Amino acid sequence: MRKLSNIFEFYKTTLPYNLLFCGIAVFLGGFDYFFIFFLSFGFLASIGYKEFYRKSDYLFYINNGVSKIQLLVFSYLMTFCTAVLFGLIIFLKK
16 A cells, blocks of 8 residues: 555656646647647656656655556556546546
């Protein structure tokens, strides 16, 4: 349970950067590009930001028994679930 909590905290710290990059894509190209950028470029850009500017944060997760691979895989799975949830909400609104 503690590992899942740590992974969720990591995901919560990458989500604002992902949404920022997706917001730029929506502004420049329209809402159709949101899901494509959210699942690909936005996620990679948020992880890249963490790699370059917050590299020391990984030490916290490693000390709590969560590997970097686990963080990335589960964060992407949560990003995918979030995209599906956004898609369902938008689909049900129409």
